[in-house]
Amino acid sequence: MLIAATCFAVGGSLRGAGTELAEAAGRPGGVLLLIAALLANAAGLVLSMLSWRVLVVDGGSTARPSDTARIFFIGVISKFVPGRIWGVLAHIQLGKAVGIAPERMIAAFGLGLVIGMTTGAAAGLLVAPAVFGAGAWVFAPLVLLAAAAVARPGWVGRLVAWTMRLARRPDGAAEGSPRALRLSIGWACASWAVSGLHLWAIVVLLGAPPLLSLPVCVGGFALATVAGSLAFVLPDGWGARELVLLAPLGAVMPLSAATAAVIASRLVCVLSEVAATGAALAWARAAGPLPTPRPALQEGAA
Template identity: 75%
Template sequence: MRSRILRILAAVVLLGATALAVGGSLEAAGAEVSAAARAPGGPLLLVAAVLANAAGLTLSMLSWRVLVVDGGSRLPMPVAARIFFIGFISKFIPGRIWGVLAHLQLGRDAGVAPERMLSGFGLGLVIGIATGAGAGLLVAPTVLGGYAWALAPLVLLAAAAYARPGWVNRLVALAMRLARRPAVEPGSPRAVRRSILLALASWAVSGLHLWALAVLFGAPAVPSLAVSVGGFALATVAGSLAFVLPDGIGARELVLLAPLAAVMPLSAATAAVIASRLVCVLSEVATTGAALLWARLARPAPPALSRTAVPEGVR
């Protein structure tokens, strides 16, 4: 009974935080999105933005699942989607711990050991931040101009991490020690490489939502592509590191504004950044709802009660 009450309270808090996030985003970006929807091609670009971010989130889930099943754990795709997205929207509650707790509890219910869930969460977090920072280098030519070559060592470092996945495991181990958290199981080289590739694909696809919005608000299509993809990845990483803020609000917008302002007027860049927040929240909530529905529909039906299995005296 106590566990059931705690689950209900957790669900209420999570739903309340999600509702506040959606309401706040609607209030902040309602005018910008409404004006964009009335522009030529506006509805199509807005729908494309929502779908692009949803697709990027799905790739992120796959990147995480590769790490969880690496140790031989069985985690069906619908169950994995449910665990990942419930943990994901817990970011609307300040503090990173809620996502960890959600993963541990839901993973235990699915038959996955807490150590395996913690390993997937820790490795996935480090890979997500590292690949996001790497994708963020796409903004260097626009922001730094001829000095972009100075970031070449970071590109080589990222390539080395892919070639030698053991570096990623050591980085995770160091991060866990600094955070005074238990050590996690290292990922196999094959799983780490697959997770890195899926994470990079996730950043590339998710960033397309910002590109659609930038074009919608008047940015030139070709110059704004790399800036949108790289800027969104870099800004999301900054928001993730500002874990005391719900969904990194404020930090993400501040980082995202600088590269966009290099390819479009500041007022238009501000409108695109605000609209991006709303598009992301709506796509995250919609994707989470779809994952919950998928998990429910995929749940095996209870076995039918056979007449021969009923004791004679009960008939």
């Protein structure tokens, strides 16, 4: 049922984007740049999966990489259905099938969400010089704060643990080890850097200056994605992400070209997400049957 609802939502999100992408593909070098954009976003998704996986296996889980990839990417396509609850439920049920405790899956989901948003907001600071010019120095304290979060990542776990206590959920797995948190933050930062390159390929194709637009695309895409995640009542942040992305792109290209870029970006993201999910499902199938289902151990149980 989740897959059917997702397919319906994906079809709606792509409506109207085909014309912009077809026009972009017709430009010189357009096809190669669009293929590069698809590959860049797919690579960013893989890095994001690695950021989440280190949190899942932090408790000593022996789940196969193919199984965790399957769980992650099914969660990815569930975002096309309004509300985050579907992704959480999918993670819990699929985790149980490979012996991962629900508390571990909830904790990894919460930690991954906090890490993704904080690192995305930090990456979004890259747009400051292009948008604010000489006044961008006022954001320097935020850069130092982001660096401090990497040096002392424990606050991330404590925040999620506090949230789980408010929700009356066991929080023994919520804080995570410092090593796992640092690895997750590192993979998340790499994911933002790589996934933003898909937008850069698109705006260069549409005539934006390459050097000036690179930090704007990486930072702008990260910031817009975080904004779309906060608009959780919208399928994949539809509308909110595009609106936020228009502002930084408007600093390096005409508004009409920026509008075409954000629409093409949406289509590239959806296609790469669906393709990556299909590849993950095929990988899990090729790896053979899932291990024999067994009761998921509670965190902290002997």
